[in-house]
Amino acid sequence: MATLELIHVVKKFGDFTAINDISLRVEEGEFVTLLGPSGCGKSTLLNMISGLEDVTAGEIRMNGKVVNQLGPYERDVAMVFQNYALYPHMTVEENIGFSMKLRKRSKNEISSHVLNVANMLELEHLLHRLPRELSGGQQQRVAIGRAVIREPSIFLFDEPFSNLDAALRVKTRGEIKELHQRLGVTSIFVTHDQEEALSLSDNIAVVRAGKLEQHGTPEEIYSRPASKYVARFIGSPQMDIFNGSFGVTDGRLNYQIGEVGVPLPANFIPPTHPVDMGVRPEYVLLGTTGFPASVRLVQPVGPFTYVTVEWQGGSVTARVNGVSHLKVKETLRVEFNPEGLIFFDRETEERSDL
């Protein structure tokens, strides 16, 4: 187990700056997700931590020791690749045992270790198969086994679920989380899937165009996004963000969206600069109080139904428990729970009510 620190890390490919001054601290045993869209630099960052890419500037420390100059193996990290990268000519047993073979461990030692790992990952019956004879999920477990047998200080996962179908993805997600709980090894997980990030991580680092946009617990990232970018990236369906303005109706401060003024809490102090207002579906209440709107779209997803309503100049999506019997074009009343209102500086796109 190890702590990991990135200190003002920079990576350039020629003129292109892939990682632009990222600092991040990962505690011992922590599970951290690097989250961002493809091309944001999160995989590059992971490769730099692994030692597969060198560092242009800044420092990477493991357990306080600078590892910039160390190769992947000397860093004592193990990595699970996006496409698994199983050695195609080796059996499952040989794939998992390869790192021990390189360390010239005895055959008995290797096979007993491999067997332990295989038991843990339910791979015992597949030990003599070649990777091409395995299903996607099995290949994935072999890739994890190859990392586990190393007993590394840090696990690195590079989008390990992107090749699995939806059901298997959720199952494997649970397995990885359990594995982390059991082994307690510091883990860095790269994904573009916000749901994976939220469900797995102790902390999430949102990366945007080579910069760290926000670093915090899943709860913080979800409820208190530091910027419009994070707010949009986390949560499905997306947070609705309105380009409105403050106004006063009947002596009460509100936020004007099209024809409608959304009432604000009595103690609210409006900022002096223009702001956009965001709200997540669970803070939008449909019923008999509030302003009138009509139903545009009804999307049931099982435990919830997402209902999109519209009014002159605006629309918002609400989350309704269970099955909704609302019909399209039906009119109803909408209320925003003031606790869920979030404001962003229109200019900087950063959160402005912190």
Next chain:
Amino acid sequence: MISNRRFLHRFFIRLGLATFTLLALGPVLWGVVTSLFPLTSLTSRPPDLNPVNITIENYILVLDTSRGLFSGLINSFIIAFFTSAIGLVVGSMAAYSLARLNMPGRNKILMMILATQMFPGIVIIIPLFLVMSRLNLVDTHFGLIMVYLSFILPIVIWILKGFFEGVPMELERAAAVDGATPLQTFRFIVLPISLPPLFATGVFAFIESWNEFFFAIILTRIDVKTAPIAIAEFSGQYTTLYGQMLASAVLASIPVVVLAIIFRKFILEGFVEGAIKA
């Protein structure tokens, strides 16, 4: 309707393939038949192909060590073996570095390698002959191997470069994370999964130099005559010994046919399948 169309579709594909097979195999078949009859049966008009005349006399005659064919086969083997072996060792290293190393002028080097293939042999043969004779390399194994390498190597490099580029980078990265040195990565990962294409390319190089005629006829005289030259010599100024010529041709094609069958097996195998889930 649909099944009807499918039937027609298949019918025409098979018809095409059958025609091609016939065109390709017809002369071979005729060659084998010819090699089994004595000269008198073949030169009579019309040719007398009565099965009672079938004989292996031609084969016995051409395999007599005093004739050119036997030493021709040996020369061909030596030259083809060394051409493909050296071609593979040098070519695979060149191909791997061209595929993996980000060196300056990489594309220029590749284009230059390809450019050497743009000259037909006939264009360079006279200066080449002069150079070879000054170097005392005419009618030597070494000389012919060098000449063959000059056109085998570019092909080997281009084929293998394409293959190495297809080897997923992640495999090498995974090996590095597992603690393999670059040399160990090459030995335990890259080399084993590259064996089928290496072998296939080697067979290809072997067949190319085994069959080569043009350079061989100009750059060899007595000692290093290859099999194709020895076969051609059965056609003399006054007579052509058809039976013996074709018996030699049949014998000379056996190694190539065997290699081609092996070649096919390796080419058809999906060698990197399962490495990467795409």
